[in-house]
Each structure stands twice: as C-alpha cells, then as structure tokens.
Amino acid sequence: xxxxxxxxxxxxxxxxxxxxxxxxxxxxxxxxxxxxxxxxxxxxxxxxxxxxxxxxxxxxxxxxxxxxxxxxxxxxxxxxxxxxxxxxxxxxxxxxxxxxxxxxxxxxxxxxxxxxxxxxxxxxxxxxxxxxxxxxxxxxxxxxxxxxxxxxxxxxxxxxx
Amino acid sequence: xxxxxxxxxxxxxxxxxxxxxxxxxxxxxxxxxxxxxxxxxxxxxxxxxxxxxxxxxxxxxxxxxxxxxxxxxxxxxxxxxxxxxxxxxxxxxxxxxxxxxxxxxxxxxxxxxxxxxxxxxxxxxxxxxxxxxxxxxxxxxxxxxxxxxxxxxxxxxxxxxxxxxxxxxxxxxxxxxxxxxxxxxxxxxxxxxxxxxxxxxxxxxxxxxxxxxxxxxxxxxxxxxxxxxxxxxxxxxxxxxxxxxxxxxxxxxxxxxxxxxxxxxxxxxxxxxxxxxxxxxxxxxxxxxxxxxxxxxxxxxxxxxxxxxxxxxxxxxxxxxxxxxxxxxxxxxxxxxxxxxxxxxxxxxxxxxxxxxxxxxxxxxxxxxxxxxxxxxxxxxxxxxxxxxxxxxxxxxxxxxxxxxxxxxxxxxxxxxxxxxxxxxxxxxxxxxxxxxxxxxxxxxxxxxxxxxxxxxxxxxxxxxxxxxxxxxxxxxxxxxxxxxxxxxxxxxxxxxxxxxxxxxxxxxxxxxxxxxxxxxxxxxxxxxxxxxxxxxxxxxxxxxxxxxxxxxxxxxxxxxxxxxxxxxxxxxxxxx
Numbered sequence: 001x002x003x004x005x006x007x008x009x010x011x012x013x014x015x016x017x018x019x020x021x022x023x024x025x026x027x028x029x030x031x032x033x034x035x036x037x038x039x040x041x042x043x044x045x046x047x048x049x050x051x052x053x054x055x056x057x058x059x060x061x062x063x064x065x066x067x068x069x070x071x072x073x074x075x076x077x078x079x080x081x082x083x084x085x086x087x088x089x090x091x092x093x094x095x096x097x098x099x100x101x102x103x104x105x106x107x108x109x110x111x112x113x114x115x116x117x118x119x120x121x122x123x124x125x126x127x128x129x130x131x132x133x134x135x136x137x138x139x140x141x142x143x144x145x146x147x148x149x150x151x152x153x154x155x156x157x158x159x160x161x
Numbered sequence: 162x163x164x165x166x167x168x169x170x171x172x173x174x175x176x177x178x179x180x181x182x183x184x185x186x187x188x189x190x191x192x193x194x195x196x197x198x199x200x201x202x203x204x205x206x207x208x209x210x211x212x213x214x215x216x217x218x219x220x221x222x223x224x225x226x227x228x229x230x231x232x233x234x235x236x237x238x239x240x241x242x243x244x245x246x247x248x249x250x251x252x253x254x255x256x257x258x259x260x261x262x263x264x265x266x267x268x269x270x271x272x273x274x275x276x277x278x279x280x281x282x283x284x285x286x287x288x289x290x291x292x293x294x295x296x297x298x299x300x301x302x303x304x305x306x307x308x309x310x311x312x313x314x315x316x317x318x319x320x321x322x323x324x325x326x327x328x329x330x331x332x333x334x335x336x337x338x339x340x341x342x343x344x345x346x347x348x349x350x351x352x353x354x355x356x357x358x359x360x361x362x363x364x365x366x367x368x369x370x371x372x373x374x375x376x377x378x379x380x381x382x383x384x385x386x387x388x389x390x391x392x393x394x395x396x397x398x399x400x401x402x403x404x405x406x407x408x409x410x411x412x413x414x415x416x417x418x419x420x421x422x423x424x425x426x427x428x429x430x431x432x433x434x435x436x437x438x439x440x441x442x443x444x445x446x447x448x449x450x451x452x453x454x455x456x457x458x459x460x461x462x463x464x465x466x467x468x469x470x471x472x473x474x475x476x477x478x479x480x481x482x483x484x485x486x487x488x489x490x491x492x493x494x495x496x497x498x499x500x501x502x503x504x505x506x507x508x509x510x511x512x513x514x515x516x517x518x519x520x521x522x523x524x525x526x527x528x529x530x531x532x533x534x535x536x537x538x539x540x541x542x543x544x545x546x547x548x549x550x551x552x553x554x555x556x557x558x559x560x561x562x563x564x565x566x567x568x569x570x571x572x573x574x575x576x577x578x579x580x581x582x583x584x585x586x587x588x589x590x591x592x593x594x595x596x597x598x599x600x601x602x603x604x605x606x607x608x609x610x611x612x613x614x615x616x617x618x619x620x621x622x623x624x625x626x627x628x629x630x631x632x633x634x635x636x637x638x639x640x641x642x643x644x645x646x647x648x649x650x651x652x653x654x655x656x657x658x659x660x661x662x663x664x665x666x667x668x669x670x671x672x673x674x675x676x677x678x679x680x681x682x683x684x685x686x687x688x689x690x691x692x693x694x695x696x697x698x699x700x701x702x703x704x705x706x707x708x709x710x711x712x713x714x715x716x717x718x719x720x721x722x723x724x725x726x727x728x729x730x731x732x733x734x735x736x737x738x
Contacts, residue, residue, distance in 0.1 A: 010347055014284060014295070025289050055474070062471035068293040068313060071347040 002031070003057050004083060004153045006065060006161060007046040008071040011037050015044065015069040023068065024057055028052065028060050032085075032150030043071065047083075047152045080156040086123070086149040087131045091142045093120040101142070108134045119144065166338050171300040171331035172197035175264070178307040180207040181339040183236050186226065186598055187211065187221035193279060194266025197331040211627055212597065214619035216243050218591040220250020221617065224259050225555055225592030228578045230599045231384060233314050240266040241279030244325075245286065249585060251321045252290040256582025257405060258317035258382055260476040262310045263287075269329040270298055272471040283325045292320030299312035300333035305340055312343040317350030319382055350468065354485030354493060362440075362464045362481045363497040369438035370509035371460075371516075372398040375421065375450075378405030378581065379443015379467060385488035386410070386574040389442065392495045396505055399517055401429040403444050405581040408571035413550070418517060419526075421451040423718050424563040427525035427727055430718065432517055433458055434725040441465040443487045445475040447582070451471045456723030466490045525716045526567055527732045535684050537561060537636040537708045540691075541568040541608065544634060544659045547691050550602040553596045556578065557589040557613030558643035563714045565608040587616030593631040594624055604695065606632040611664055611705075621674035624701050631632025632694055633703045635667055638710045678703045 009015050016035055023030045031049040040043045050060060057075070064073045076083070087110075093101050102119055105112055110124030124134060128151060135146065155161070169177065174717045179187065188211045202210050213219040216238045223234025238247055254261045268277040284296050293313050295306045306324060307356040314322040358660050366372065374396075380389050386409045393400045393416055400410050401421040410417055419426030421433055433439070439461040444450070451457045457477055464481040465473050473482040483490055528538045541564050544552070554569055556562040562579055571577045578596060580588040593607040607614075614635055620687075624631060636642075644659040668678030677700045678731040681690045687706070694702040715730035 014288070017285070018288060021288055055478075058469065059475060066469065066471050068345070068348050 001053070001057070002049065002051045002077065004151060005048045005050065005061065006074045006076050006153055007048065008038070008161065009044050009046060009067075010069040010071065011042050011044040012069055016046075017107065018067050018069055019046065019048070019064065022063055023050075025045070026059075026063060028056065030080040034150040034152055044087070047150070049151050074155070074161045076153045081153050082156060083127055083151045083153040084125050085128050085131055085151050086125050087134070088121065088123055088147040089135070089143065089161055090121045091138065092118060092146040093145060094118050097139075097142060099159055101138075104134070104137055110134070164444075164717060166336040167699050168192060168334050169271045169337040170197070170201075170396050171303055171326070171695065172201040172336045174300065174303050174335075174337050175307070175331065176205050176208065177337060178304050178339055179235065180205070182311050183596065184208050184305065187235050187237055188213055188223045188226075188495070188595070189237035190216050190219060190239065190243060192243050192266060194240035194268060194328045195237060195326075195331070196330065198237065198266070203634035205362045210237075211623065212592070214622050215617065216246035217250050217587065217593075218617050218623065219230070220247045220263065220619040221253065221585075221588050221591035222595035222598075222620070222623075223261055223263075224250060224254045224588075225578050225595030226257050226599050227261055227595075228592070229553055229575050229596040231575065233262055233311060234595065236263040238256060238263070238265055238285070239279065240268055241281045243279075244281055244283040248286060251287055251323065251578045253583045253588060254321040254584040255290045255292065257580065258319050258380060259321065261321040262314050263321060263323045265323060265325050267296070267325045267327040270327045270411040271329070273327065283323065287323045289381070290321075291323050294325065296325045297327070297330050301335045303330060304337060308340045308343055309345070312345075313348065317348075318472075319701045341562070351484050352486045352489055352633040354466065354490035356484045356493070358483045359490065359493050359497060362483060363494055363501060364483060364503070364651070365438055365462060365464060366440060366494075367498065367501060367505060368397065369398075371435060371437040371513045372396070372440065373432050373436035373438070373461070374398055374400040374440045374442065374512070375403070375433065375444055376406045376409055376442040377399065377403040377444025378407040378485050380406055381574045383443060383468070384574075385443070385489040388488055388491035388495065392491050392498075395495055395498060397510060398505070399432055399514070401425065401433065403447070403450055403578070404566055407566060407577045408445060411572040412570035413572055414635075418521070420566055423452070423720075424567065424714050424716065426567075427523050427716050427729060428517055428520040429717075430724040430727055431468055431520045434571075434723065435516070436461050436596075439463045442491070443467060445472045448476075451476065451724070452726075453721055453723045456725075493727075496643070513523045523729065523733060525727075525729055525733065527730055528530075528712075529732055532709065533683055534683075535681065535708045537564050537638070537706070537712055538568050539684060540634060540636060540687055540706050540708070541565055543687050544606065544608075544691055545569045546687075547695060548604050548606075552576070552606050552623075553578065553593075553600060555589045555593040555596060555607045557607075557616075558584045558640075559587045559610050559613060560646065560712075560714050561608055561610045561613075561636045563643075564636070569608075586613040587707070589610045589613060590631070591617050591620045593633075594620055594629050597629040597631050598627065604632065606634055607635045610642055611635055611637040611639065611667070612661065615665070618670070621671065621676060621701070625675045628699070630697075630699050630701045633671075633701070635703065635705045636708050637664070637667065637705050638708045638712070639664060640710060643714070649713070667703055667705040672700070676703060676707065677703040680705045680707065
C-alpha cells in the first residue's frame, strides 16, 4: 500500500543522505521525496512517498525515527490529508495545437508561464493522478520536457505536526 | 561574577574535552591531519594514548575495552586511509551496539572536496555503519560536538559515533567550555517501559505452562544481569542466552539451558521450539538464532523487551512489545510479579522441566575424550577449569568462537567478548589488548584460530610496547575451520581455498615480537601447557595448539532449517525423538 510520510528533520548537511541511504540500505521503496526548510530555518520538512505492507511501513517509520537527525515522523495516509505535486511541462505548440493546448490547460486549471513562437511551458499543481491525467490527455509527440516535484503533503484540519 | 573562559586552540580543546569527559585511554595512530592533536597529546598526561600498529586494531581494542568496562571506547586516527581502515571496526561495534567514539582527522575545510592528499569522505563512508556522525566545520562547535558524540554513543541503544575534524579546526582558537548536559530535540531515548504493557506481560508470564526466557546482548549493555537473575530465579523458568548475551545469566546455574541458535544446545533450541510463552529480553531475533522464521516458536505468545523500537517485531511478530531500558523494565516487571496474587503454575512448570531434562540427557556437546590428537573443545574446557571461569575471553570468528561459547561457562557479564553480529575475523587479539589495558590484574585470553589470528597479528607489537600480557590460545587446525565444515556438509567436501599451504611458525612468530611461544601437540600436554602459560603472569604467551583438523562444531541447525531440526554430534548415541 502507498503511504505518505511527513518528516521534520534537522536542517543539517547530510540529513537528506541519512534518509535516502536508509532506504537503499534496507531495500525500502521510495517513490518520491521532497525536502525544503520550514519557517524555522534549522528544521527541514520532508514528504516521502513509499509503499509496502503494514509491517514494512512500520519498520520504515521506526527506522526513520531512529535517525538522530529526525525530529518527527507522521504517516499522513493514516488520516485525512491533502497532497499536491507541481508539474512543469514544455510542449511543442504550433499552428492549430496552440489553441487546443490552451483549452486543455484551462480545463486542468494550469497556467502557461512561458511562450515562444513554437512552444508553451505550462505550470500545473494537483494530485499525482491529476497530473498523470493531464499528461495522458496530451499528444505524446508534443511533449519536449517533463519536470515533476514529487508529492508534498499536509494533514487536514487544525492540527499541525 | 562570571569567570572569563580560556581561549584554546582546537587541538587543545580536543584533549581537554576528552579529559573532561573522563576518557582515560585513547587508541590511535598519527598522521598528517591529526598532527596538531598529537602535539597536544604529547604535552598532557590525563589521557593515555595507545599507539596501535594498524587503525583496525585501534577500533577493535577500543571495542574490547568498551565491552569489558561499559565505558565508551575512544579512537583517534588520521584522514584518508586512517579513516577507511577503521570502517571494519566501526561496523563491528555498530552490529553489536557497542558505545564508541571515533575521531577521524580530515583535510582542512577549504580543501574538502578537492581530492586533496589523504582526503576521503569519512562521513559518507561511515554513515551506514554508525549510530551518528558529525563533521566539525568550526572550532566553536568542537567542544559541544564532542559532548554530543559521547552522549549519543552511550545512551539509548549504544553504538559507534564518528567525529570528523578538519585540520584547520584543530589550529583555530576559541573560548573553551565543556557542556555539562545535552538536550537534543531529535534524540530522546525511552528508558521506562509502558506500565500497561508491563502489566499485560506479567499476567501472560504467570499463566505460562511452558515458558522460556531468551535474553541477549541488550541485558549486558544495560548492566541488567542482576535484574535478569532476580527475575529468572523468582519464576523458576528455564533461560537461554544468545551468543551476545552469554554471562548475563550465570552459565553454571541450574536454570540455564545453554546458548541457543545455530550452534546452541539441543535443549535450548527444543525448549524454544516447544514453549508457549517466550520472553525475549534485549535480543533481536537474529537469523542465526531463529533459523527458518516460518517454523520459529510456532506455539508461543511472544513478549519482547527492547530499548530500540525498530528491533521489536522486525523479524518475528510480537504479542506484547515493551519499549524501554531492560534494566528498568525488568525491575518493574519483577516487582509486579512478586506482588501478584497469581503464582507460576508449579505443576505445569515441573512437567516442562522434566521434558527439558530429557532433552538435556542427550548430552549434545559430547566429544571424544580418548584421542591423542588434541580436541579443541578439550582445550577450552581445561582453560575454563584452570581459570575458575573468571577469565576475560575474547574470540575471533569461526569454529573456535562457537566452542569457546559452548565450553567456557560464563557466570559474569562483560567477560565474553566477541564479534557476534558482523562476525569479524581479526577482532580477538586487539580486543584482548583493550580488555587487558582496562583489567591488568585479570586473566585475559584470546581464543582464536590460525586464520583469524593473522588478520590483526601486528598488534602483538602493541602488546609488547604497553606491557599487555594476554594469553593467546590458538586452536590451530590448519584450516579455516568453519568454512571447511560448511564445505564438508554442503559442498560435498570440495575444500575450496579453506586451507592455507603456508602457515607461520607461531612460536617463532611470538618470539620475534618479543613474546613467549609454545607448541602443544598432544592431549596429555594441554593441562601442563595451560598451567605454565597462566603462571607466566607478565608474559604474553602464544599457545599454538595443533588440533584435530576435521573436528566439527555440533550441534548444528543448518541454514534455513527450524530450531527443532538439529544435527547432533556423531558421538551422541541416541537418535532424536
């Protein structure tokens, strides 16, 4: 099963490699990983998407908690939460395609953020599923470049981790 | 009025911090990146530096010191190869949760990443085999980082910590103040167990009909032998120890059924297999203990006490997990059991003991005592008798290690010192050196084999320099015995590279290092030779026992088999039930 883990960790050189090294050393899956400092510059927030049986995810959570740099680990998928991912995509946009792409971007509530006479660059946020759906709706031949941020997540409601 | 603080150079801060931390011994080897530190070491006498002959020896010596004393082992090496040579020793300590702080020199901060001379990414290389590591980038952080390193290494589930110190940091100066306490928001080890869980455990323990206590190295690390003994005697239940846990419960006690696992006793493994309540205390269900997981303790409800939550239910599902320091949890648990209205079911327990005694009567450690050629088991048995079980025994890895674990009956904790988790050949001699330094008046022996021994043989030189007269019991069968045994059992006797054509003359070798050597070739000479060696209190004696080449370690659970599927020695005259 897919799990979204949210971590607070010391914003220290090497903290990221402790986490990624743990996953490779113990043969845990890692689908995506994003990390950036929080409002407190000494603390980083990481969102990590992984998958595995309940026993494996329990072991992942315990091993993460054991890392000396990790302050807190929360499994967001255990309760109601929101996840978002950023997509930047560059497409060939010429002649008739320009209008068609524009319409599709509007339907998916994205933005065209850079334009040349032969291309569009589009920004879109949403769940991974939505971004997949958008990419699937495009003519594959038009895609020049895809950049995805990986998932960021936060719990619903007034509680903070 | 606040006292003005001293301004010290990084190298002085290093030495002062070790002194303020209470470090008495430092195992190390100098080199370019740590020369400022070595210059300061020269000027002080609070910390005694032991110059080893190879950095691996330094880490194993510090490790042996830590296991025997319970104090953290401390190591200082230079950058590059100095750091990489410590990796095996760090991984050894990591697998067995031994508190240790290893200081590695590093090239100057402005050179890091430039492929400078003797530069290596020590933090990156050691990351997977340390509890934590630190790179000190500013002299102002040095004292606090050293304090943190000792705190992390010695608290919670202990482990090795590496501190990488660039050379310029040891030259820069700042105010020195050694912190008196540590508070880390990201690191708060649990000590007390959950009272509700302890209550549930007590109820289950008292309801058992076929209970089994299975305790490991965690009991020794937690200094909880007394609590374990109290707990076990209160209940009257059988107890087994893991390889790492030997000595935590007195081996000569009638409730002790021997070590368990791949080369554990028949009775310990059978009792594990048939028990209805298993009480795991500071033990981590290693594959050498459990055998085939699908067949492990099929009838048991399992209670597991461990300070490390990630150890609990890692390999085997657990019914009642208790996170906490074994010492505290056992104290609470025993108090609860003593106060409880319920008592152990004496009738059921008696039947259970009858069954165990039946298993014990098979005499699974039996070996042939009639041969002229020396049986390795006999040497260890004699050594046990002659030292009254009081010696500190280190070992390397292989057959001799298993025989030492089986035949030396450890009644006290911290006396059996071996690389259980990583299985590091070359550990024994330097570890013995570290133990002897800590306990100069006790008998310290390294029980080893000729293949393991040569892996760190250079430390004989260190033993001479510092007057560390350890006794080396070399069970020399001219084979890598355990490899040979597996090749005999599982590879149709194809002894691929498990035999060495050229083995040194260990007597001359010892003599060339300034020590005493003996060669013993007959069973009849074993007793006298051991007595002579023990009488030479101030001499390192290398006893080269020429032993039976084809002796195997029994009993044995083959890899992937269940605990009840043991091979017994050919000397056993009974078929298994």
